[in-house]
Amino acid sequence: MTYAPHRFCVAPMIDWTDRYCRFVHRQLSKHARLYTEMIVDEAILRGDRSHLLDFDTEEHPLALQLGGSDSTKMAAAAKIGAEWGYDEINMNIGCPSDRVQSGRFGACLMTSPDLVADCLKAMQDAVDIPVTAKCRIGVDDQEPAEILPRFIDRLAEAGVTVFIVHARKAWLDGLSPKENRTVPPLDYLLVEEVARARPHLTFVLNGGIEDLDQAASHLETFDGVMLGRAAYERPFILSRIDTRFFDSPCEAPDRLTVIKAVAAKAAVMDVPIWKFARHMLGLFHGEAGARDWRRRISEEGRDRGATPDWFIRLGTEITARSRAAA
Numbered sequence: 574m575t576y577a578p579h580r581f582c583v584a585p586m587i588d589w590t591d592r593y594c595r596f597v598h599r600q601l602s603k604h605a606r607l608y609t610e611m612i613v614d615e616a617i618l619r620g621d622r623s624h625l626l627d628f629d630t631e632e633h634p635l636a637l638q639l640g641g642s643d644s645t646k647m648a649a650a651a652k653i654g655a656e657w658g659y660d661e662i663n664m665n666i667g668c669p670s671d672r673v674q675s676g677r678f679g680a681c682l683m684t685s686p687d688l689v690a691d692c693l694k695a696m697q698d699a700v701d702i703p704v705t706a707k708c709r710i711g712v713d714d715q716e717p718a719e720i721l722p723r724f725i726d727r728l729a730e731a732g733v734t735v736f737i738v739h740a741r742k743a744w745l746d747g748l749s750p751k752e753n754r755t756v757p758p759l760d761y762l763l764v765e766e767v768a769r770a771r772p773h774l775t776f777v778l779n780g781g782i783e784d785l786d787q788a789a790s791h792l793e794t795f796d797g798v799m800l801g802r803a804a805y806e807r808p809f810i811l812s813r814i815d816t817r818f819f820d821s822p823c824e825a826p827d828r829l830t831v832i833k834a835v836a837a838k839a840a841v842m843d844v845p846i847w848k849f850a851r852h853m854l855g856l857f858h859g860e861a862g863a864r865d866w867r868r869r870i871s872e873e874g875r876d877r878g879a880t881p882d883w884f885i886r887l888g889t890e891i892t893a894r895s896r897a898a899a
């Protein structure tokens with residue numbers, strides 16, 4: 574059976590889903606679709622492209638998320654992303670932070686569907702890979718039930734077929750970005766209604782999905798799910814995705830295998846193990862030894878003695894402890 578490419582996605586998260594984090598996630602699941610952090614179009618046009626865009630071939634399938642609202646710049650940035658080898662370009666229409674608002678990126682664009690549609694159209698014209706949208710259900714005093722269907726239809730008119738919807742509003746005035754991920758209530762039902770009325774479009778549900786049982790139940794309604802914090806904070810849940818959601822015959826990887834693969838990668842890339850380890854604090858979540866794992870990475874992981882071998886020794890010790898307690 575072939576599955577929709579967006580069946581299980583790990584959300585774009587600034588400071589979190591860098592290439593090192595994505596490498597870790599990819600060791601845990603071969604099929605989950607991974608997203609970069611949001612990168613602003615200007616940064617790609619003027620900045621250090623290698624630093625911003627380089628990734629490991631193992632990371633596929635991989636989407637580049639762009640922030641911006643100038644169709645010419647967004648198209649140019651998308652073209653560079655496609656040439657760099659990404660599998661999808663995603664436009665951020667959901668990020669509420671101040672910095673982002675000031676440049677007219679992210680969630681504030683929910684009020685400008687024509688501008689967003691122009692950007693997405695220009696991006697699609699510039700590349701041969703899918704161009705997708707990640708949005709909220711509305712901002713501030715917008716009425717989601719009214720604006721979301723219109724917003725989606727306007728973007729669909731511009732040719733977009735894949736919509737990732739973070740199923741809550743963003744309050745641009747008064748809430749911090751963090752509060753904007755918890756305070757506005759989730760409205761899965763509205764996204765479901767919008768999706769059901771548009772069976773020709775692909776809808777990926779995002780926001781507040783805590784575990785794989787919840788993901789499975791949403792997959793009865795939606796084409797895909799996207800998990801952010803749950804996947805980052807408890808990455809080992811990703812190890813069950815391939816067998817559970819993609820019928821993969823491969824055994825789920827164990828933690829020590831992942832730790833060894835990461836250590837080998839850090840050695841080959843000649844980068845500090847910390848770059849990877851900081852994204853693995855939650856690897857033993859719920860297991861005996863989890864607290865020591867976190868503490869020792871936090872306390873020793875940045876030292877010069879924190880070599881790949883040190884990481885494997887620590888992983889071996891904590892794995893033994895968690896197995897003994899099981």
Ligand SMILES: Cc1cc2nc3c(=O)[nH]c(=O)nc-3n(C[C@H](O)[C@H](O)[C@H](O)COP(=O)(O)O)c2cc1C
Pocket residue numbers: 584585586587588589610611638665666667668707739754779780781782799800801802803
């Ligand atoms: C640390 C952090 C950084 C984030 N950065 C981005 C981003 O760059 N682009 C984006 O579209 N959403 C960003 N988000 C929002 C997530 O992609 C996601 O929509 C949100 O966390 C809700 O999903 P969840 O409840 O599964 O975490 C970020 C979230 C977190 C926690």
